[in-house]
Amino acid sequence: MKKKILFSLKSPYREQLDVIGYKFGHGHKSIAIVGALRGNEIQQMYVCSRMIQELKKLESEGKILEECEILVIPCVNYYSMNLGKRFWTMDNTDINRMFPGYNLGETTQRIADGLFTKLQGYEYGIQLASFYQPGNFLPHVKIMDTGFTNAEIMKDFGLQFGIIRKPRPYDTTTLNYNWQIWETKAFSVYANATDNIDKKSADESVNAILRFMNNKGVINIKTSPGYITEIINESETQQIQSEAAGIFISLTEVGKIVERGTLIGKIINPFDGEVISEIRSSVSGIIYFEYHSPLINEKTVCFKIIK
Amino acid sequence: MIETIATASLAVNENLNIQKRRIKNGNNKTRLSIVTGTHGDELEGQYLAYMLGKYIDEHIELFDGILDIYPALNPMGIDSITRGIPIFDLDMNRVFPGTKDGTMIEVICSSIIDDLSGSDVCIDIHASNIFLKEIPQIRMSVPTADTLLPYAKMLNVDFVWVHESATVLESTLAHTLNKIGTKTLVVEMGVGMRITKEYCQQLFDGILNLMKSLKMWKGETNSIREPIISIDHEVGFVNSDAAGIFIPFSKFGDIVKKGDHIGDVVDPLTSKIVEKIKAVCDGMIFTLREYPVVYGGSLLARILEPVKGGDTE
Numbered sequence: 001m002k003k004k005i006l007f008s009l010k011s012p013y014r015e016q017l018d019v020i021g022y023k024f025g026h027g028h029k030s031i032a033i034v035g036a037l038r039g040n041e042i043q044q045m046y047v048c049s050r051m052i053q054e055l056k057k058l059e060s061e062g063k064i065l066e067e068c069e070i071l072v073i074p075c076v077n078y079y080s081m082n083l084g085k086r087f088w089t090m091d092n093t094d095i096n097r098m099f100p101g102y103n104l105g106e107t108t109q110r111i112a113d114g115l116f117t118k119l120q121g122y123e124y125g126i127q128l129a130s131f132y133q134p135g136n137f138l139p140h141v142k143i144m145d146t147g148f149t150n151a152e153i154m155k156d157f158g159l160q161f162g163i164i165r166k167p168r169p170y171d172t173t174t175l176n177y178n179w180q181i182w183e184t185k186a187f188s189v190y191a192n193a194t195d196n197i198d199k200k201s202a203d204e205s206v207n208a209i210l211r212f213m214n215n216k217g218v219i220n221i222k223t224s225p226g227y228i229t230e231i232i233n234e235s236e237t238q239q240i241q242s243e244a245a246g247i248f249i250s251l252t253e254v255g256k257i258v259e260r261g262t263l264i265g266k267i268i269n270p271f272d273g274e275v276i277s278e279i280r281s282s283v284s285g286i287i288y289f290e291y292h293s294p295l296i297n298e299k300t301v302c303f304k305i306i307k
Numbered sequence: 308m309i310e311t312i313a314t315a316s317l318a319v320n321e322n323l324n325i326q327k328r329r330i331k332n333g334n335n336k337t338r339l340s341i342v343t344g345t346h347g348d349e350l351e352g353q354y355l356a357y358m359l360g361k362y363i364d365e366h367i368e369l370f371d372g373i374l375d376i377y378p379a380l381n382p383m384g385i386d387s388i389t390r391g392i393p394i395f396d397l398d399m400n401r402v403f404p405g406t407k408d409g410t411m412i413e414v415i416c417s418s419i420i421d422d423l424s425g426s427d428v429c430i431d432i433h434a435s436n437i438f439l440k441e442i443p444q445i446r447m448s449v450p451t452a453d454t455l456l457p458y459a460k461m462l463n464v465d466f467v468w469v470h471e472s473a474t475v476l477e478s479t480l481a482h483t484l485n486k487i488g489t490k491t492l493v494v495e496m497g498v499g500m501r502i503t504k505e506y507c508q509q510l511f512d513g514i515l516n517l518m519k520s521l522k523m524w525k526g527e528t529n530s531i532r533e534p535i536i537s538i539d540h541e542v543g544f545v546n547s548d549a550a551g552i553f554i555p556f557s558k559f560g561d562i563v564k565k566g567d568h569i570g571d572v573v574d575p576l577t578s579k580i581v582e583k584i585k586a587v588c589d590g591m592i593f594t595l596r597e598y599p600v601v602y603g604g605s606l607l608a609r610i611l612e613p614v615k616g617g618d619t620e
């Protein structure tokens with residue numbers, strides 16, 4: 001393992017920001033794994049730290065194949081992490097909306113550029129991603145449909161679901177999108193939690209990434225077979241939105257199979273406790289996203305169900 | 308008439324309401340919409356909304372048409388000095404056109420578009436951000452320039468910046484409205500979290516002038532300046548490479564020569580100059596950093612180059 005500073009940025013008031021990468025093996029740039037681009041992505045950083053532990057062991061056992069190089073970047077925006085902020089400390093910009101970056105541009109464009117130059121040329125790219133709303137996900141892998149990455153490759157992770165997302169205009173400045181434009185096959189792995197650590201999902205994500213590496217001939221280990229991944233379009237998943245605002249109580253959990261009409265949550269008046277809305281599943285399927293915060297506004301996605 | 312054009316329930320005993328006021332007089336059906344407050348840290352438009360509405364109220368007999376004023380598309384952002392929508396940390400100007408069956412913000416954005424569409428002209432007023440001060444200017448993308456330039460010239464701004472279109476900007480209010488045929492001009496002026504009265508007055512004069520040409524205004528107008536249009540000019544960007552405190556030597560609106568020493572980035576701990584800031588080209592400083600703390604990459608100034616072979620106007 002080689003620990004390297006990939007990019008540095010001076011700060012007027014804090015220790016220099018050093019984006020650290022951990023390299024394993026050498027030769028063909030096989031896989032790059034990126035963790036926290038945002039300050040609240042603790043679980044994403046944790047999954048990377050666990051990957052580094054695994055890869056250290058595999059390297060010492062000689063199980064990383066010849067001519068394969070793996071790069072892991074656990075955390076980019078630890079400045080914000082240390083302050084409990086999500087986006088860049090000074091101007092609140094999102095590094096994951098700055099790709100491919102610009103080395104003469106604004107600060108977060110420079111960070112994105114510094115990072116992206118080191119991330120180019122890898123055959124596969126894996127980003128540990130998070131969702132903008134508080135919630136729990138069934139661990140799954142997602143690709144942005146740019147026409148470059150074959151969705152079938154998602155099966156090599158052996159996660160229960162592989163989801164295809166049609167990019168929207170604001171997706172065009174994300175790491176995942178730009179990786180593909182620069183010809184890296186890019187995947188986003190969602191490991192359930194964001195600002196807290198969920199060990200079980202972290203285990204599942206680590207196993208999925210190891211399985212993927214094994215299937216791609218980067219490492220040589222015995223892995224559990226995992227799921228036969230079901231590939232679906234994001235537009236085919238059923239979103240259930242709150243019809244009222246108040247205190248949100250979930251009556252189910254991710255991974256549960258529900259029937260059409262099942263009561264899966266309720267919203268109560270925050271002052272007098274009256275139930276003001278019952279949330280019922282509009283389809284039969286499996287819950288793969290669950291809103292997770294005590295308060296909920298109207299028209300907020302509270303569940304996503306795969307039919 | 309005050310109207311709520313979009314509403315949504317918040318978790319605890321409150322609704323998020325987007326409001327507009329309609330001022331209507333005479334038989335002219337021409338409709339001008341003034342919209343602002345998409346970014347909660349930009350306040351220049353608040354004063355302009357106030358002064359325009361007040362002036363028309365006081366001279367209603369000279370007004371013929373429909374004026375819609377939407378002072379706060381992002382009221383929660385203004386309330387909490389947050390640029391984006393506070394609950395979601397989302398830039399509202401990346402959510403348009405929204406969808407009718409989407410999430411709360413998507414539905415609100417969709418209602419805003421529905422309400423604004425059909426305006427003869429719409430002016431979307433922004434105020435830079437808390438970091439930079441901008442000379443009153445209108446920004447538009449190349450594909451919209453043919454349609455929008457004649458209107459931009461009426462608005463009494465100093466500068467019209469015609470820029471390349473970018474995919475990410477397809478989710479802005481202005482792009483969405485222009486695409487469906489509602490002519491929308493984006494004004495950037497002043498600085499975040501402050502009101503610059505002279506700029507509000509300048510744009511106010513421009514709006515009256517525009518209303519006159521739309522036959523909505525029968526009263527007096529002041530003379531209008533001719534804007535510099537960026538098509539014949541280059542824009543030079545001055546970014547900091549060092550981290551520290553930016554101390555400008557040049558003033559906003561100054562004409563500088565390439566290589567002129569326009570400021571320093573200094574370190575308050577060592578009392579050393581860490582970077583001498585030079586002008587990257589000849590021209591006028593039309594953007595200048597207001598917020599002193601800088602990182603590598605922080606934008607310090609933008610300079611508008613003079614016409615090739617000519618003088619800066």
Ligand SMILES: [Zn+2]
Pocket residue numbers: 345346349433434435
């Ligand atoms: Zn703005």
